[in-house]
Amino acid sequence: MPVGPVHAGIIEPGHFRFTAQGETVVRLEERLGYTHKGIDRLMRGSSIARGAELAQRTSGDSTVAYGWAYAQAVEAALEVTPPPRAVWLRAIMAELERLANHLNDIGAICNDAAFALMLAQCGTLREQVMRAADAVFDHRFMRDVILPGGVARDIDAAGRALLERLVHDIARDFEPLVDLYDNTPSLLARTVGTGILPCDLAAQFAAGGYVGRASGRDFDTRRDLPHAPYDKLVFEVPLRSDGDVNARIWIRIEETRQSLNLLGQLLKPLPDGNVLAPITPPKERREGLGIVEGFRGDVLVWVALDGHGRISRCHMRDPSWFQWPLLEAAIEDNIIADFPLCNKSFNCSYSGVDL
Template identity: 50%
Template sequence: MALSDLGLDLRRLPAPLPIWHGRVDRDTWSATARAVAEQGGRLVSMWGVERHPSPGGVGACASFAVREGLVWLELPIGDAAAGFPDLAPLFPCALRMQRAMTDLSGLRAESSQDQRPWLDHGLWSSARAPLQPGGGSVPANKGVLPADYPFVRVEGDGVHEIAVGPVHAGIIEPGHFRFSVVGEKVLRLEEHLGYVHKGIERRFVELAPLDAHRLAGRVSGDSTVAFAWAYCMALESAWHGEVPERALWSRALMLERERVANHLGDLGALGNDAALSFGLAQFSRLREDWQRLSREAFGHRLMMDAIMPGGVEMDVSPPLCDRLRQQCDAIEREVRALRTIYDEHAGLQDRFLGTGRVTPELAARLGLTGLAGRASSQAFDLRCDHPWGPFDQFKVAMATHHSGDVAARVSVRFDEVFESLRLIRALCSGLPLGELRVDLHPPGEASTGVGWVEGWRGEVFVALETGADGRITRCHCHDPSWQNWPVLEHAVIGNIVPDFPLINKSFNLSYSGHDL
């Protein structure tokens, strides 16, 4: 589908990726969503704004990925009570986003089949939604228990429920999983998240734009580089900042190191969940070495706060570049050996193959994205589809698979590790000379910017608006886990309960990045 076929009045934003912005009426909102869905486009995110058509008015926003890039649509709504056309029949992943819009902005999707609260567990004290003027989400009374969540019940002979969470063993974040099972076979899984609500979207408007990258980098700690870069990209777009080439290369270097670190951790955990503790020990050792060098090079094991508006915080010296390249060579040798062990271990493959399968057809229908999507033939990767600097100087090889099971998601992780190691070597070898950062200045008028970055889990999206005074008026961050958590419910159907930890880890979705 060509963007011109949509018939929209759009303004291209000054971003490094092709991104357009426009306001539409109700009919155009629905017709555009339908056209995007029919032509294989994707819903990236949905959120509410407090602005249209005048102070006190509100609006619904949606961003769509189409062939040419990304389209951000705004639907002005005179009154929050009026609601907006439901997009869930076209994009199933919209359902929870819309429920979150109701909780946070007071906007309700018309005729939606699911009106249950999603982030609000019945503990918020304010009569107004947190993102509305005068709203808030301060707990009402200390010691009050959350409201009962109306899970969908499955009834029949031999059916019983298993409740897991929200408190889990170890340090995993909270989430409630309600299994309906017969024996050990899972008939249905329903999730209830929202236990780690932090008020991040409200907090953004209280921060100076040049400081808010630190908050963005804490949306989801395992994706701190991707979120910080997306926020900085949005601010640099809104304020017309030109980032030095050396800074862009350094950012890409950090992004690929973040990708490798997470894949190493997940590959070890997946081996452990299938009773191969050797895999956990070896990959944990490699990840620890990897993160120690990241700390030495970028000041933090997770490279937190290393990306800042206008550039990067610190430089990478030539000796450190040499060590980063050498580490890639050493890691690759060991990971290739470990892949052979994984591929040839009969017990491991028996647990991986066919487990938690998401067919390509189901993945397309539900909007599965990121590495999990690529394991089910959903070939989307911003570094390949819309390469921005410096990825436009490399031919990034996209890792894909068709079987959509745990084995496929493991295979994609291995392939992405090797490709990221190749990219890191190239980035270290060709790191251009030049400045590390430029100063950014507000343009003196209301401005809009978007950040869109391919993180290790999938595409990270940030929509930013600043006022004429240079302050943030709205910042919406989106993690790809919003698309993928609902698909996990389908992936576990027909599997046995003991395989759920393995299936869950093969997706490894974010709780924190889902709950802002």
């Protein structure tokens, strides 16, 4: 049964081939590449600033994670340390991005189980996050704010107050929705035991993010490869081993709570100082690596600079590289009608993988 690349919803294009026995899926083949834009090729010969632009247009929902990982890679290559205030602002943006995506997806997964109330409620919360991002960082996805060397925009006292209010409001409105999810048996009947990803497969594929953490892979870049400012913050990394759609939702609920907590910590002692360190392109070949925990998992960026301030090669590895093959395994023995539910609970990036 072929599906796609044009799907019924407003989502990215991909082609899926199901082999079914009655209602049960016995095999799924994914065919991607529809959004291949040649980003790796565009990177070659680009300036460092243009590279930052391209990185933040690779996967729109992870704009901040890509921007930060790219900036880390360039800073490592140039041996530049961004100012503490810039690092703090990057973390604020990264947590806002995580919050917006988790809120939206928790609602969207429930909507795929025909529980539209949750999408409406979560969509409203997500909208509040996006508006706050727009008000404080001048862009709903906070695009082009992170630059190699720091950030392009500082926040003032009013911006900080606005974000503090946002954290307070979301924390207040989110908990009743968690109760709603936990106390709706008809919804849980769809999510519990659906799309189970076995722990050994998650470990074998090194699946990051909520996909890995819902299947027992205890890894979070923020804790295990700590970089500023996460080395100074207190947070927990949720872990489950049941690996079904329900487990992935709970990991995201828990991570939403952790992000709210982290934002509270980040907003309190904002370091003073400037937000952008000057960068001078080297006269020799350099290489650098950056890794940042996006909402989906660890975004890894490797960049090689030539001696003329240009990028000779750059590759950005989306966490979805390791998650797409696992979706094929998780859907086996489930009914076709549960595919949207499983797919949304993974929510892999098409554009980030097609490049």
